[in-house]
Amino acid sequence: MREFLKLLAILLVFFAGSAITLSYTYTKTKPIIEERKQKKKLEAISEVLPPFDNDPVKEGIVIWDEKHGNVEFYIGKKGKVFTGVAFLGETTGYGGKVTMILGVTPDGKLHGIKIIDHNETIGLGSKITEPSFLRQFNGRGIDSAKWDVKKTGGDFDEISSATISSRAVIKGVREGLELFEKNKGRILTN
Template sequence: MKDILKTGLILFIISAVAAFALAMTNEVTKDKIAEQRQMANELAKKEVLAAASSFEDVTGDELATIVAKFAPVVEVYKGLDDGGNIVGYVFKSTPNGFGGSVEVVTGIDSEGTLSGVRIGNHNETPGLGAKATDPSFYEQYAGMSTDTPIGVAKSNPTETDIQAITGATISSRGVTSGVNASIDAFYSINGN
């Protein structure tokens, strides 16, 4: 009986020390992690709307209305040139893919053309749905018109379709649903 208590006490002490060490590591690194996420967010915005020199958050009631009406859109940014003129919008959406939520950043210029798409955090299957982060997939969206919803084709895509990732049609449809929600939000902002 003494051996069981001794072993249990030793395991408890080891677990407590490990938990404390993890908590301290988290405390020390949380600001750096938040800074890295912010930098990645800024880079993604610049990549999808290169014409913008700065971005302004859409907030308050306007954002609340967009988020409520155009789920899975969760964030909206106005892209501004050096003179403060709007050159387009960037939308962050979190549609569902095969492995759960996929972060999709979509840029739409003021002419209504998709200027770019990037994929952020996701839990898609490595080697399949995770290929959404490959330029060969997300670059298909650049330059597409927003006049009609974008479709997903397993083969022979038209000018309004993207080619699905082989073996990951659900992931491809998830990303595309985020892009289409962003397009709808764009037209709502512009009064169409």
């Protein structure tokens, strides 16, 4: 019993030391990490939205959706006029989760899309991040396209040897546009 307590005390001392070291490192690095995340978010938003002169994050709203959970909508305005809304979309590709940011204009058409994070195969599926693939979605609305790859009767070019990744993006865009249509009322009146 005494030995047990002694070993316990030694372990406690070691892990207390490691906890102190870690909390110090955490407090030093946290602000830097957070600041860059915010900056990156704003950059991504400005890439997919039409020109705006407000702060889309500050004027954004969070809407709960039964399929997507809580979604943050970042609202872009120019001279008080609503120009577009940006939000994150998620889809499942070949290598797991693909995260994208979509920019939609008030008439429900896609203005811009950017892939933020993915684990697709390098050199094949990873081409979903290239503008030459993503450009084809711009200006599309939910009813103005057949949402599939050309090979199976859809409207969209696929990346060769990466049909699963291409389809995943197509599905992600479609679901994003649907989400916008469903919550259009609440977003536009904000």
